[in-house]
Amino acid sequence: MTGGALAGRRRSYAQRAFGAESALWRLDGVLLVAVIALSVIGTLLVWSSTRTWAPGSTGLLKKHLLNEGIGVFLCAAVAMMDHRAVRAYAPLVFLVSLIGLGLVLTPLGATINGSHSWILLGGGFAVQPSEFAKVGLVLITAMLLAQPVEGTDRPRGFDVMLALVAAGMSLALVMMQPDLGTALVLAAISASALVISGVRKRLIALLTLIGAAGVFSVFYFEMLEPYQLARFTAFLDPNVDPRGVGYNSTQSLIAIGSGQLFGKGLLGGGQTTGRFVPEQHTDFIFTVAGEEFGFLGAVTVVLLLGVVLLRGLKIARQCEDRFGTLVAGTIVCWFAFQTFVNVGMTIGIMPITGLPLPFVSYGGTATFANLIAVGLLQAIRVRRQSFE
């Protein structure tokens, strides 16, 4: 049979996918399970927090499942790629993400929930280019900083400058929306890329100083919208204005605290049912976990995210090429930053910034971006040896 002859020369797709030497067996199983668990928990919480929108509805459950499906497909596709090939496409991905960010600022952009970060696709679908910008920035900085100065493990000064320029461009576009939360994530991504790439401590100190000066001038020249400033200060003392800016902090603390040790059970959260915490299916989804699953459930979510982060770090350490290490390490920092800020704001130790909780919050583009990042981690893991 011709098929047999073909099979002799090339392994079948089935064999390539599931055979003994298949990449499947080299995937990071723990990371996979943690991400799946988080996605399942997230799906349940999205259901619980949105089913009350209309009597008898399932809320955003179906739409979220669709998003997850697309995300899983993207994740798998990326995981199958060789990350060294991805490196070649990094400038293109970055450029596309910049265009996306730019489009948001044109009349094509739309405002949803007070932030002008969306491009409507019709049919009730919309994309948030700032989420893709995270992936774009991860790839471009890793690409630029992956090439060390001959004989050292430090990136070239010119590359560092280019990386800073790339970060500055996407940062500026995001700030024009304005989306402070995403801007902070982008800043964290490029900062962590620089640190991991091995730039001199002097440079890190200098950049930190510049950053501090930037933050200072933002406050000093009142560049922030008053509501942003109010949110920043409100977390320090939510009782200042519990009906106004302190409302979110107070209500999310009440919702989480009322879950106590064991929680009120899925769909059993009165605060969730009464929708006392705004944005409880997106930025404040952790309050639903806290209320309905209690301390045990909330800590489980934090632990699962911790597993993702630690596995990511392991992948970064084990990867033998700088690009892979940089991409993996930067992705971990991105997730870590978002996790800490998101969970921290719901329990009153961080200011309120509009950031979703990775893998758990509702949101199509964010889900895609997160799962693409996981796909990258898996791709790096699969091809961690420089030469197979």
Added chain:
Amino acid sequence: MNRTRTRLLVLQVLVLALLAALAVRLWQVQVVRGPELMNRATETRTRAVIVPAVRGQILDSSGRPLVRNKTALVVSVDRTGLIRMKDHGLSVLSKLSDVLSRPVAHLQKRITPCGPGVGKPCWTGSPYQPVPLDEKVDTREALQILERQEEFPGVSAEIHAVRQYPGGRAGAQMLGYLSPVTEAELEKRVGLKATFSGVDLAGRDGIEYVYDEELRGKAGLRRVQVDRMGKALGVEQQVEPVSGDHLVTSIDSRIQAVTEKALQNAMKSAPRADGGAAVVLDPKTGRVLALSSAPGYDPAVWAGGISERMYRHLLSEKSGKPLVSRAINGQFAPGSTFKVSSVAAMLRAGYPLNGKYSCPGSYMVGDRAFNNFRGIGLGTLSLHLALVKSCDTIFYRSAYEQYLRDGGRNPKKSVKEVFANTARGFGFGEPTGIDLPGESSGRIPDRRWKKDMWALTSGTNCKRASTGYPEVKDGARAAFLKRLAHENCTEGFVLRPGDSANFSIGQGDVLVTPLQLARAYAALVTDGKVRSPRIGWALVRPDGKVVRTVPVPVVGKLPITEKERLYIKNALSQVASDGTAAGAFSGFPMDKVRIGGKTGTAEVWGKQDTSWFASFAPTKNPRFVVVVMVSQGGMGSQTAAPAARAIYEGIFGIKRPAALPEGKPVSRLPRFTPDGMVIAE
């Protein structure tokens, strides 16, 4: 790559630290502060709606209602809901004013919480509770509101229990009234908020106040789960209300009605009368059978919030303060009815019971002549006849002699004050302790009282003694007042001879309440025990089970022997037939029911006399004590005694159907069926 690996390790430590921080903080929020935040969650998530308990009825001794509940459709407005509207609910109120045909301004005033500068008809209850606007809505009006709920957001029409008074004005002051609990009271009752709410009414006076807790029952609580916008999602918790207990009183509504009528007629018969009271006691038990005070008012004015005009009217001097019960708060000189105490005091001082006493027309007390009534001498009398004929001089003399024995103007170190102390033994000078709030204590003006009074008033008196009364136009009167002020300034602390003489015949500074007099007579004509009268008899659960009976405490004993007591009682038994009240009781069938008693005519400076009659019947085995007092009613035999006669005629059925055909008070509690109905005997 080494540097990169080191930095990745540092990063790992950082990530672990941040995760640990999150876990620690979660523990703090969910476990340490969990219970506290749980409570706050319940507070934000739910609205407690108070389901008022049905207030117990107040029944008479046969189970007839004195105060009952009728169900009424009540339209109430959720004030906080209205205020949140764009126009502060003005459009809703104006629509409501069409349905209820009341001006919008009035409705607005009704829902405004009372406060400084906000007078009646303001809302006295909690600002967070629905305000009842109209308690006399008919079904059609209520349906208009209920069927078009979308046009009347925040307005509800519900069936509530409203107090109803089958006896009309009868015993209004004794029964008391209800008004919505104020926010201050709510604050004070921390922890009781669930049982005491703004829609709840609180007893404000009378037995409604004293037995408030039992009558009130326990309000139910419905914890409604709401969402962020306040929309109700469902009921989270429901505690059914517990109806209040019924209060069975010893009041006999038929006697009460007769008493009210008699008092009304007495008031009408005396042209200057400005107030009156009548007390009917069961002397054997000390329970109150009827208690009325004139002028009266219709307690129905309280239902649904009283208007400011009506409230002022109830408190005004001009209308005679109908809110005040003169039976327990009216303090008047008792006149000759007080002589029972003075006879006892004479006996305590050693005057013989069977002695003969001269009753001249006038007796010199110190340097002043004190006259008998109309200055007529009655010859030599026994104490028996001294009471029957109401001789005054015998008492002047004995009181003055005792005054001198105590040292007169310069009292000895320890004074006996026989007359004052005996009066205290009769229960005068202190509240009787009846189950009504705010009772007056009367006054026994002894030497100590004089001193205390002087300490309080000497300042003004001494000033007036030197400045005089330039504002008084009548020169003679101004001079008199100045002399009086001078006298009071220099020797106001001294009990003067005239004071002691006046005291002995119940004149001057001595004051008693009608109830005090009634219980003194009750003790005198039965067993000599002074009791603290009670209106409440038993508290009965809605299912008919008796929760507790109200005992009548014995608080003292008359300071006389049994022989002396019977002697005085016998003397009083002749007053209505042969004594000062003979005229008032002429034609009364004494062979059927013999009435005993004592008239009193107390002079009040610048006013008409206070008319008193303290009495009991039947004289052999007294089952009723009736005391009637009419302020500015004239002579006791003219106004009070005929009123008492009318009461006896009603009780025993003379010339009309008898209120109590058996001639004695009801002695058994009414019986109830398990569903709370009274079993007719």
